[in-house]
Amino acid sequence: MTKVNLSLPEVQIREIRINSITGFQGRAEELVNCSRCGLKDNTRSFTQCVGCATSKAACMTILVQDGAVISHGPVGCSSCYHEFAFTYRVNSPLRGVEKPTQRRIYSTNLTENDTVYGGNVKLAKAIREVYERTRPKVIFVLTTCAVGIIGDDVESVCDEAEEELGVPVAAVFCEGFRSTVWTTGFDAGYHGIARKVIKPPRKRREDMINVINFWGSDVFADWFAPFGAKPNYITPYSTVESLASSSEAAATVQACSTLGSYLGAVLEQEFGVPELPTAPPYGIVQTDRWFRALGRLLRKEEIAERVIGEKKAEYIPKIEALKARFKEIAAGRPLTAYVTGGAAHGHALLSVLGELGIQAAGAAIFHHDPLFDNGEPGNDQLAQRVRDYGDVPNFNVCNKQEFELVNVLNRLRPDLLLARHGGMTLWGAKLGIPSLLIGDEHYSMGYEGLIHYGERILETLENDEFVKNLASHAVNPYTKWWLKQAPNTFLAKKERSL
Numbered sequence: 001m002t003k004v005n006l007s008l009p010e011v012q013i014r015e016i017r018i019n020s021i022t023g024f025q026g027r028a029e030e031l032v033n034c035s036r037c038g039l040k041d042n043t044r045s046f047t048q049c050v051g052c053a054t055s056k057a058a059c060m061t062i063l064v065q066d067g068a069v070i071s072h073g074p075v076g077c078s079s080c081y082h083e084f085a086f087t088y089r090v091n092s093p094l095r096g097v098e099k100p101t102q103r104r105i106y107s108t109n110l111t112e113n114d115t116v117y118g119g120n121v122k123l124a125k126a127i128r129e130v131y132e133r134t135r136p137k138v139i140f141v142l143t144t145c146a147v148g149i150i151g152d153d154v155e156s157v158c159d160e161a162e163e164e165l166g167v168p169v170a171a172v173f174c175e176g177f178r179s180t181v182w183t184t185g186f187d188a189g190y191h192g193i194a195r196k197v198i199k200p201p202r203k204r205r206e207d208m209i210n211v212i213n214f215w216g217s218d219v220f221a222d223w224f225a226p227f228g229a230k231p232n233y234i235t236p237y238s239t240v241e242s243l244a245s246s247s248e249a250a251a252t253v254q255a256c257s258t259l260g261s262y263l264g265a266v267l268e269q270e271f272g273v274p275e276l277p278t279a280p281p282y283g284i285v286q287t288d289r290w291f292r293a294l295g296r297l298l299r300k301e302e303i304a305e306r307v308i309g310e311k312k313a314e315y316i317p318k319i320e321a322l323k324a325r326f327k328e329i330a331a332g333r334p335l336t337a338y339v340t341g342g343a344a345h346g347h348a349l350l351s352v353l354g355e356l357g358i359q360a361a362g363a364a365i366f367h368h369d370p371l372f373d374n375g376e377p378g379n380d381q382l383a384q385r386v387r388d389y390g391d392v393p394n395f396n397v398c399n400k401q402e403f404e405l406v407n408v409l410n411r412l413r414p415d416l417l418l419a420r421h422g423g424m425t426l427w428g429a430k431l432g433i434p435s436l437l438i439g440d441e442h443y444s445m446g447y448e449g450l451i452h453y454g455e456r457i458l459e460t461l462e463n464d465e466f467v468k469n470l471a472s473h474a475v476n477p478y479t480k481w482w483l484k485q486a487p488n489t490f491l492a493k494k495e496r497s498l
């Protein structure tokens with residue numbers, strides 16, 4: 001279990017803290033088994049672009065409703081931040097935000113001169129200017145590689161500004177070169193929030209449960225109502241006030257354990273909020289377990305049993321009907337699907353496939369966390385998938401290397417590609433594979449989620465004319481040579497030394 005230390009300005013990187021890896025090729029069961037006995041990473045001798053931790057820290061801070069974000073670095077490092085302004089606006093109706101406000105995103109725009117003479121003064125001025133212009137309730141300062149290299153004292157500049165302005169000014173150390181696992185950026189954002197925004201609890205509120213998530217639809221309000229509680233969503237669409245009081249919640253649940261692993265541990269260890277010790281509710285069996293674990297944690301077991309009984313009576317017949325339809329489409333052969341996504345959510349989609357009776361042909365999952373910060377094996381969603389629905393062949397921890405994905409898809413030619421990140425379904429479509437992208441991570445959750453997601457799969461399979469046409473005209477940028485190589489050609493057999 002991670003020992004949280006909020007006295008340090010920087011969070012320990014994931015590959016050191018929880019031994020996360022970015023390279024593996026094999027079977028899911030193999031990965032689950034070696035995760036428990038000293039898993040080692042494999043490096044690649046060639047990589048395309050990889051993600052950057054600043055964008056992960058940005059997505060957890062920009063969507064805080066009354067905050068402002070300053071990227072301290074060259075302006076290019078913040079060039080993807082506008083995506084979160086778009087995300088905020090598009091998803092606000094799902095969260096009942098009636099008047100979505102303009103996101104406040106700035107950059108100190110460091111130049112070559114600044115990297116010689118230092119950027120502290122520029123940052124100090126930028127913080128004051130952002131405060132004057134927007135009057136935010138919190139300012140997050142996100143660091144970049146250039147700032148890490150020249151060694152600006154970002155923490156001191158933020159502390160001085162905080163004292164002067166009277167609002168929290170949180171330094172978030174998320175420069176891209178800090179970690180090979182870009183989800184470290186989530187942890188960095190949460191670390192800054194925990195140090196500067198979350199307040200010690202004044203009381204324990206039995207009517208509030210923290211949900212660490214992205215920007216998915218509001219399914220938890222309905223689920224928590226029988227337990228007499230409401231969700232406190234963290235951090236997209238939260239406010240400084242709701243973040244500050246997250247320490248008073250009765251429990252914390254995760255929509256994706258990869259996302260909230262660190263914050264869940266912080267809330268439990270530093271503020272006494274217990275984290276639910278089981279993986280999020282994807283697939284019938286895991287949804288049963290999740291409601292039971294919630295009932296135990298809240299000491300409301302009988303309510304949990306009632307909710308499970310009522311929901312299953314309503315939804316199981318519909319799930320069975322969907323499964324029958326998939327069987328019909330498959331016409332006697334197994335229907336196959338390939339999944340690509342971030343770690344825990346990709347595993348969740350594999351469970352959804354298992355539940356719907358669709359065979360997992362393989363998966364390209366961006367990284368792997370052998371065990372989360374709470375050290376609780378019950379939160380391991382991949383282990384749960386393998387245990388409940390069987391092994392997954394062709395399991396690739398791919399660090400979002402699209403050249404590997406294209407190679408595998410071209411070999412396997414599954415009936416369907418499932419993704420959660422923009423830009424990934426394009427590769428399936430170009431090969432004529434019906435491809436489904438759903439960004440709402442709550443969409444397939446719970447019993448009802450299986451129906452929602454299953455219906456979209458059905459729609460995708462039944463409407464394949466566009467991808468077939470596209471494939472007949474599309475140009476594949478990869479050479480025939482590459483498509484004949486093994487997908488793990490550039491994945492070294494050598495272990496990365498930490």
Ligand code: SF4
Pocket residue numbers: 052053054073076077143144145146174175176177
């Ligand atoms: S890797 Fe470094 S230089 Fe590149 S965007 Fe991220 S912070 Fe900027």
